[in-house]
Amino acid sequence: xxxxxxxxxxxxxxxxxxxxxxxxxxxxxxxxxxxxxxxxxxxxxxxxxxxxxxxxxxxxxxxxxxxxxxxxxxxxxxxxxxxxxxxxxxxxxxxxxxxxxxxxxxxxxxxxxxxxxxxxxxxxxxxxxxxxxxxxxxxxxxxxxxxxxxxxxxxxxxxxxxxxxxxxxxxxxxxxxxxxxxxxxxxxxxxxxxxxxxxxxxxxxxxxxxxxxxxxxxxxxxxxxxxxxxxxxxxxxxxxxxxxxxxxxxxxxxxxxxxxxxxxxxxxxxxxxxxxxxxxxxxxxxxxxxxxxxxxxxxxxxxxxx
Amino acid sequence: xxxxxxxxxxxxxxxxxxxxxxxxxxxxxxxxxxxxxxxxxxxxxxxxxxxxxxxxxxxxxxxxxxxxxxxxxxxxxxxxxxxxxxxxxxxxxxxxxxxxxxxxxxxxxxxxxxxxxxxxxxxxxxxxxxxxxxxxxxxxxxxxxxxxxxxxxxxxxxxxxxxxxxxxxxxxxxxxxxxxxxxxxxxxxxxxxxxxxxxxxxxxxxxxxxxxxxxxxxxxxxxxxxxxxxxxxxxxxxxxxxxxxxxxxxxxxxxxxxxxxxxxxxxxxxxxxxxxxxxxxxxxxxxxxxxxxxxxxxxxxxxxxxxxxxxxxxxxxxxxxxxxxxxxxxxxxxxxxxxxxxxxxxxxxxxxxxxxxxxxxxx
Ligand SMILES: Nc1ncnc2c1ncn2[C@@H]1O[C@H](COP(=O)(O)OP(=O)(O)OP(=O)(O)O)[C@@H](O)[C@H]1O
Ligand SMILES: [Mg+2]
Numbered sequence: 001x002x003x004x005x006x007x008x009x010x011x012x013x014x015x016x017x018x019x020x021x022x023x024x025x026x027x028x029x030x031x032x033x034x035x036x037x038x039x040x041x042x043x044x045x046x047x048x049x050x051x052x053x054x055x056x057x058x059x060x061x062x063x064x065x066x067x068x069x070x071x072x073x074x075x076x077x078x079x080x081x082x083x084x085x086x087x088x089x090x091x092x093x094x095x096x097x098x099x100x101x102x103x104x105x106x107x108x109x110x111x112x113x114x115x116x117x118x119x120x121x122x123x124x125x126x127x128x129x130x131x132x133x134x135x136x137x138x139x140x141x142x143x144x145x146x147x148x149x150x151x152x153x154x155x156x157x158x159x160x161x162x163x164x165x166x167x168x169x170x171x172x173x174x175x176x177x178x179x180x181x182x183x184x185x186x187x188x189x190x191x192x193x194x195x196x197x198x199x200x201x202x203x204x205x206x207x208x209x210x211x212x213x214x215x216x217x218x219x220x221x222x223x224x225x226x227x228x229x230x231x232x233x234x235x236x237x238x239x240x241x242x243x244x245x246x247x248x249x250x251x252x253x254x255x256x257x258x259x260x261x262x263x264x265x266x267x268x269x270x271x272x273x274x275x276x277x278x279x280x281x282x283x284x285x286x287x288x289x290x291x292x293x294x295x296x297x298x299x300x301x302x303x304x305x306x
Numbered sequence: 307x308x309x310x311x312x313x314x315x316x317x318x319x320x321x322x323x324x325x326x327x328x329x330x331x332x333x334x335x336x337x338x339x340x341x342x343x344x345x346x347x348x349x350x351x352x353x354x355x356x357x358x359x360x361x362x363x364x365x366x367x368x369x370x371x372x373x374x375x376x377x378x379x380x381x382x383x384x385x386x387x388x389x390x391x392x393x394x395x396x397x398x399x400x401x402x403x404x405x406x407x408x409x410x411x412x413x414x415x416x417x418x419x420x421x422x423x424x425x426x427x428x429x430x431x432x433x434x435x436x437x438x439x440x441x442x443x444x445x446x447x448x449x450x451x452x453x454x455x456x457x458x459x460x461x462x463x464x465x466x467x468x469x470x471x472x473x474x475x476x477x478x479x480x481x482x483x484x485x486x487x488x489x490x491x492x493x494x495x496x497x498x499x500x501x502x503x504x505x506x507x508x509x510x511x512x513x514x515x516x517x518x519x520x521x522x523x524x525x526x527x528x529x530x531x532x533x534x535x536x537x538x539x540x541x542x543x544x545x546x547x548x549x550x551x552x553x554x555x556x557x558x559x560x561x562x563x564x565x566x567x568x569x570x571x572x573x574x575x576x577x578x579x580x581x582x583x584x585x586x587x588x589x590x591x592x593x594x595x596x597x598x599x600x601x602x603x604x605x606x607x608x609x610x611x612x613x614x615x616x617x618x619x620x621x622x623x624x625x626x627x628x629x630x631x632x633x634x635x636x637x638x639x640x641x642x643x644x645x646x647x648x649x650x651x652x653x654x655x656x657x658x659x660x661x662x663x664x665x666x667x668x669x
């Protein structure tokens with residue numbers, strides 16, 4: 001019995017003693033760059049705001065109260081649900097969700113295209129996909145704003161071709177935000193899916209065709225399930241930053257299309273800010289993203305077992 | 307007319323080029339319905355390419371492939387009633403064994419219940435019922451191979467293509483699977499096109515064999531035809547072992563060719579069409595059809611010296627040096643009787659051959 005135990009333990013126990021030391025750098029990075037900042041934010045969300053930005057070190061639930069409840073202008077009315085921020089969050093979720101679906105719809109065929117090119121030219125395609133991202137996100141978003149303006153190049157071009165008579169009003173609409181988010185995060189969708197498809201064994205597609213599956217059936221029943229981890233990674237990598245994005249909604253969406261990122265950003269800007277409220281809004285965002293991811297992975301593992 | 311009806315696959319003058327490399331060079335062959343047909347040839351001769359063309363994964367450059375009398379050039383792979391057992395199995399890794407086998411049945415438009423019943427039958431046939439819920443990665447190579455076979459048979463194709471399906475198996479399992487495959491073909495009545503580069507496998511399993519090399523069919527025939535009456539040097543050399551000797555035809559009398567071997571040795575054998583007097587050709591004679599003796603057995607027995615005896619289990623393989631001539635290999639069966647025909651190294655012996663054993667070859 002003891003012998004069997006030792007034997008089965010060998011593979012994992014080879015570095016038993018050294019393991020903790022070897023993992024130390026990873027733990028340190030996680031601690032310094034994730035745990036500590038989140039902890040700071042958490043602490044700040046429970047402090048009292050100072051009027052010129054900053055905080056007073058006094059415990060307070062005011063930030064969360066402000067987020068969820070409306071107590072009237074002077075704070076003396078009975079508490080009602082505050083819809084302002086919940087609406088912003090709701091809008092952010094569906095904007096990010098839509099941007100994810102949009103990116104997937106374009107990103108998957110793109111990744112598939114690249115992965116099925118000759119091995120020699122694949123790196124060139126990947127390189128081309130990433131080229132725009134060598135330019136700062138702010139500059140790209142501002143350029144996009146310029147491109148989409150009512151009298152910008154896109155409208156002029158379409159008018160010149162006589163496709164349209166009046167300029168399209170794209171700027172300051174949800175569509176503009178979608179375009180901005182899509183453009184900002186597309187490579188995060190393409191690259192993981194590309195990596196997954198590149199590892200995919202295409203003789204499986206031949207086997208499917210051999211067994212009477214049409215192209216769509218092959219995609220649906222064979223390719224997608226096999227490259228699913230890449231698709232999930234891509235969706236998370238687009239969805240999560242889209243939720244918190246503020247450049248695209250700010251610059252392209254205007255005041256009407258406010259998203260969480262902008263709300264949080266405002267709280268830390270200049271004298272008008274409210275640090276505890278910004279921290280609380282961030283904590284709520286973080287909690288929400290975690291819940292969404294957990295529900296998602298729950299369902300994934302359930303589907304896996306079935 | 308009836309012959310036409312019997313053809314399952316008719317390959318007509320098929321050419322397949324990859325760039326400027328010709329993988330199939332004017333291949334023509336007819337595969338009959340209910341036949342166990344084998345494509346045999348060395349690595350790179352175009353067996354897989356021909357199979358893939360039949361399955362529809364490659365577009366032929368020229369020529370035509372007919373399936374039961376119809377040109378199938380425009381039929382995509384998923385519309386051809388042909389299934390393949392792939393060389394690397396290509397089982398779907400995310401599906402269970404059962405789902406793998408159900409796949410083709412479902413894709414053919416049957417509902418799940420029908421597919422499940424059919425898959426269950428197939429699992430029973432390949433004796434893997436207890437593994438139905440496992441994933442392919444949890445099976446051994448031999449079991450995966452049987453799953454691949456079951457998956458290809460389940461949708462009841464009219465033609466089954468098997469691309470070296472046994473190459474990954476150990477000798478014992480391989481022999482067992484050979485018999486199983488052969489039995490399965492007989493029971494189902496499905497036309498099997500089997501690819502191998504193992505000549506012994508081809509000889510034991512096939513109704514007919516096409517020997518290929520360099521993108522061409524070298525000979526098509528039954529196992530016995532190919533082994534005993536090879537058409538050319540390539541086939542004689544590739545199938546089994548043979549003594550290939552350069553000779554000159556001296557004269558042809560009454561359909562018998564009288565030939566000169568180096569060192570003044572003489573041989574007669576049956577005339578072969580297209581080989582005339584004075585031409586330098588090859589003569590092939592199988593080692594097991596030669597025998598040794600200390601005295602000349604007949605007029606044409608050739609004097610030689612034993613230079614090597616190799617024990618190979620069932621046989622002893624003797625290599626002799628003809629006096630002033632080439633070397634020859636003789637196989638003697640390892641029995642009480644046969645042992646009397648094996649001689650010590652250095653013994654002066656005479657080599658004789660059974661009547662009709664020698665064959666003149668083109669090329
Ligand atoms: N897609 C391709 N592009 C270029 N050349 C190819 C391609 N596929 C096959 N070939 C060439 O065609 C020839 C025949 O290949 P094929 O795969 O049919 O050989 P094979 O007889 O199946 O060999 P093996 O026994 O090794 O499987 C080879 O020389 C191979 O290099
Ligand atoms: Mg091959």
